[in-house]
Amino acid sequence: MPDATIRDVARLAQVSVATVSRALNGLDNVSDLTRTRVSDAVRELGYVPHAGARSLSLSRTNAIGVVLPDLHGEFFSELVRGLDREASRSGYLLLLSNLHRGGEQAALALSAMRGRVDGLLVMAPHLREAELSATLPSGIPAVLINTRDERGGRPALHLDNRAGVRAVVEHFAAGGRKHLVHIAGPRGNIDAEERAEAFVEAAKANGLDHVIAQGDFEEESGEAVVKDLLAKGHRFDAIFAANDNMAIGALQALNEARVDVPGKVAIAGFDDIPLARHLGLTTVSVRISELGERALARLLNALVEEDAGGDELHAPELVIRRTTDPKVAK
Amino acid sequence: MPDATIRDVARLAQVSVATVSRALNGLDNVSDLTRTRVSDAVRELGYVPHAGARSLSLSRTNAIGVVLPDLHGEFFSELVRGLDREASRSGYLLLLSNLHRGGEQAALALSAMRGRVDGLLVMAPHLREAELSATLPSGIPAVLINTRDERGGRPALHLDNRAGVRAVVEHFAAGGRKHLVHIAGPRGNIDAEERAEAFVEAAKANGLDHVIAQGDFEEESGEAVVKDLLAKGHRFDAIFAANDNMAIGALQALNEARVDVPGKVAIAGFDDIPLARHLGLTTVSVRISELGERALARLLNALVEEDAGGDELHAPELVIRRTTDPKVAK
DNA sequence: CTGAAAGCGCTTACAG
DNA sequence: CTGAAAGCGCTTACAG
Numbered sequence: 069m070p071d072a073t074i075r076d077v078a079r080l081a082q083v084s085v086a087t088v089s090r091a092l093n094g095l096d097n098v099s100d101l102t103r104t105r106v107s108d109a110v111r112e113l114g115y116v117p118h119a120g121a122r123s124l125s126l127s128r129t130n131a132i133g134v135v136l137p138d139l140h141g142e143f144f145s146e147l148v149r150g151l152d153r154e155a156s157r158s159g160y161l162l163l164l165s166n167l168h169r170g171g172e173q174a175a176l177a178l179s180a181m182r183g184r185v186d187g188l189l190v191m192a193p194h195l196r197e198a199e200l201s202a203t204l205p206s207g208i209p210a211v212l213i214n215t216r217d218e219r220g221g222r223p224a225l226h227l228d229n230r231a232g233v234r235a236v237v238e239h240f241a242a243g244g245r246k247h248l249v250h251i252a253g254p255r256g257n258i259d260a261e262e263r264a265e266a267f268v269e270a271a272k273a274n275g276l277d278h279v280i281a282q283g284d285f286e287e288e289s290g291e292a293v294v295k296d297l298l299a300k301g302h303r304f305d306a307i308f309a310a311n312d313n314m315a316i317g318a319l320q321a322l323n324e325a326r327v328d329v330p331g332k333v334a335i336a337g338f339d340d341i342p343l344a345r346h347l348g349l350t351t352v353s354v355r356i357s358e359l360g361e362r363a364l365a366r367l368l369n370a371l372v373e374e375d376a377g378g379d380e381l382h383a384p385e386l387v388i389r390r391t392t393d394p395k396v397a398k
Numbered sequence: 399m400p401d402a403t404i405r406d407v408a409r410l411a412q413v414s415v416a417t418v419s420r421a422l423n424g425l426d427n428v429s430d431l432t433r434t435r436v437s438d439a440v441r442e443l444g445y446v447p448h449a450g451a452r453s454l455s456l457s458r459t460n461a462i463g464v465v466l467p468d469l470h471g472e473f474f475s476e477l478v479r480g481l482d483r484e485a486s487r488s489g490y491l492l493l494l495s496n497l498h499r500g501g502e503q504a505a506l507a508l509s510a511m512r513g514r515v516d517g518l519l520v521m522a523p524h525l526r527e528a529e530l531s532a533t534l535p536s537g538i539p540a541v542l543i544n545t546r547d548e549r550g551g552r553p554a555l556h557l558d559n560r561a562g563v564r565a566v567v568e569h570f571a572a573g574g575r576k577h578l579v580h581i582a583g584p585r586g587n588i589d590a591e592e593r594a595e596a597f598v599e600a601a602k603a604n605g606l607d608h609v610i611a612q613g614d615f616e617e618e619s620g621e622a623v624v625k626d627l628l629a630k631g632h633r634f635d636a637i638f639a640a641n642d643n644m645a646i647g648a649l650q651a652l653n654e655a656r657v658d659v660p661g662k663v664a665i666a667g668f669d670d671i672p673l674a675r676h677l678g679l680t681t682v683s684v685r686i687s688e689l690g691e692r693a694l695a696r697l698l699n700a701l702v703e704e705d706a707g708g709d710e711l712h713a714p715e716l717v718i719r720r721t722t723d724p725k726v727a728k
Numbered sequence: 729c730t731g732a733a734a735g736c737g738c739t740t741a742c743a744g
Numbered sequence: 745c746t747g748a749a750a751g752c753g754c755t756t757a758c759a760g
Contacts, residue, residue: 070537071512071535071536071537071538073736073737073738074737074738075737083746083747084746084747084748085737085738085739085747086739086740086746086747086748086749087745087746087747089738089739089740090739090740090745090746093739097745097746098745098746099745099746102745102746114536116509116512116535117509117512117513117737117738118512118513118736118737118738119510119511119512119513119514119738120450120453120454120459120513120514120736120737120738121454121513121736121737121738121739121752122513122737122738122739123450123738123752124450124451124454124736124737124738124739124751124752124753124754125737125738125739125740125751125752126738126739126752127752129450130510131493131514139475141471141472141475141476141479141672142471142472142475144475144478144479145469145471145472145474145475145478146471148474148475148478148494149474152494152496153498156495156496156498161493161494161495161510161514162493162494162495163461163491163492163493163494164478164482164491164492164493164494165486165491165492166482166486168483168486179446179447180449180460180491181449182401182446182447182448182449183447183448183449183450183451183452183753183754184449184450184461184491205401205446206401206444207400207401342471342672342673343672343673343676346673403752403753403754404753404754405753413730413731414730414731414732415731415753415754415755416730416731416732416733416755416756417729417730417731419754419755419756420729420730420755420756423755427729427730428729428730429729429730432729432730447753447754448752448753448754449754450752450753450754451736451752451753451754451755452753452754452755453736453754454735454736454737454738454752454753454754454755455735455736455753455754455755455756456736456754456755457736513737513738729760730759730760731758731759731760732758732759733756733757733758733759734755734756734757734758735754735755735756735757736753736754736755737752738751738752739750739751739752740749740750740751741749741750741751742747742748742749742750743746743747743748743749744745744746744747
């Protein structure tokens with residue numbers, strides 16, 4: 069037996085479908101008697117409104133499309149958690165589409181959203197503005213997250229890498245560190261690049277000696293960099309890795325070499341993954357679920373009024389632990 | 399300017415909407431000339447089909463509803479990753495709905511899915527079968543994940559806690575351990591209860607001395623349990639914690655007390671969180687993304703043919719590391 | 729090969 | 745307060 073429709077309810081309640089619709093939507097132009105008859109029929113039939121049909125009528129779906137690249141665990145779950153929290157607060161559902169491969173597939177993923185969602189949240193780090201704009205549906209509001217959007221025409225949210233890096237470097241300076249090393253993330257990654265640039269800037273601004281070593285965001289690369297520096301006898305008293313994984317690798321290399329941390333060398337990372345807390349690693353917490361919440365809130369707002377566009381920076385937070393500060397308990 | 403519809407395309411291509419529909423869907427009863435005219439018009443207008451309208455016509459949405467409780471990071475992201483992988487392979491999108499609060503809200507969340515999805519994947523650990531059945535829409539196929547489903551009437555997937563626990567206990571036995579401690583998870587949690595029961599069973603089957611201590615899945619509780627056992631002078635040579643967090647707490651307590659691990663005491667956990675690998679903790683890997691994939695595959699199958707219902711067990715895997723075996727490298 | 733028409737399950741002016 | 749009818753944007757028998 070197929071699901072009951074509004075017609076079945078109308079027949080049972082002996083009213084028109086229009087009346088059922090009004091009663092169900094709580095309009096006030098329905099008599100009490102009719103309202104009761106309708107809700108009785110609804111209950112008897114186990115009727116649940118067909119959201120798809122409703123959307124088509126109303127040109128409103130109460131769903132938000134979320135298009136993400138392949139993200140690693142913590143980042144993905146925190147982002148979706150933030151999106152979902154804000155969405156469910158306003159009665160929206162999230163329609164998820166992961167970009168497993170890049171390019172071509174992005175266009176398809178976005179097309180598939182047409183007619184299913186009221187707005188789009190897009191994170192596409194490998195696409196440039198031009199490609200993205202060609203792909204994004206025109207009729208539907210979209211907010212970009214952490215995407216390369218040089219023109220800045222569209223509403224977008226970015227992690228404020230610069231602010232995070234500055235906080236780390238200033239923390240180093242305040243601790244009397246003079247010779248900094250930055251272990252950079254992979255080339256082509258926008259966050260990695262911003263962090264490296266900001267590092268140089270901040271080191272200069274604080275009059276600190278600084279050098280950049282190339283890593284790739286993996287733990288092993290952090291370890292390798294430090295071993296290499298030690299082998300070469302390079303002099304340094306602080307390491308800032310572009311993410312926690314590499315910082316942890318660096319920490320291991322120093323521990324193995326019996327270099328005192330933070331006595332001789334301070335170490336800081338970026339991300340604040342759970343392991344960072346466990347190891348007492350000073351880092352920059354990105355609070356990614358808050359970024360998600362903000363992004364969704366902005367999108368919902370764009371649904372009701374024009375969004376002027378432009379970047380909104382999401383400030384991360386420096387979390388000081390014992391790899392930079394011996395006074396910190398755990 | 400609102401988005402172009404199929405009528406706009408028809409007008410521009412000077413054909414009927416029926417013909418446009420046929421051309422777009424690749425039916426063969428369309429002349430080449432017509433087909434070209436249609437695709438030209440589509441391109442010129444930037445037309446993208448309205449998936450919502452299409453769904454209503456076809457009674458098929460190509461979306462799967464996913465209803466989950468509030469899950470912690472790793473578990474959530476891995477599960478969704480598995481679901482998404484399998485879904486996108488078959489051209490399905492995922493419609494996400496998190497159950498922030500229990501009970502009442504579940505019914506709403508499920509109703510909201512009506513007419514938006516072709517099938518439902520539900521994980522609702524706090525609901526019993528009866529409540530769930532009252533809530534689940536009848537017309538639409540649903541697969542349950544790790545849910546209390548005593549009757550077993552519906553298609554469901556469960557983590558095979560029993561098999562995982564058995565593997566741990568047998569590994570202990572093979573290593574010559576005789577006096578086991580199980581740190582249990584919180585009461586009322588189905589996984590925790592299954593693991594505790596299976597522990598007792600397996601210990602008996604292997605003729606091992608065994609005792610259960612109450613924990614709550616948090617690291618601190620594992621630590622507290624071990625401190626307490628040591629203080630009381632309780633004799634044990636192996637600890638199996640119901641999850642990795644508690645195992646890690648237990649490990650810390652032993653390290654502080656200078657108890658040799660694994661020399662004097664072996665420790666194993668459950669879950670295989672990233673930190674477990676890092677600390678060399680023997681554990682049971684739940685491979686949760688595979689569970690997700692399987693669940694979705696089963697649901698997709700239920701869309702085309704009747705699912706007989708009943709449980710499918712997902713076998714976890716024992717990962718042996720140095721907290722139980724000194725011979726293991728890292 | 730193509731078009732006119734009915735239908736998917738709702739909502740909402742319009743008329744009464 | 746209520747109903748008949750048109751419409752949301754598609755698909756698909758039916759006829760030609």
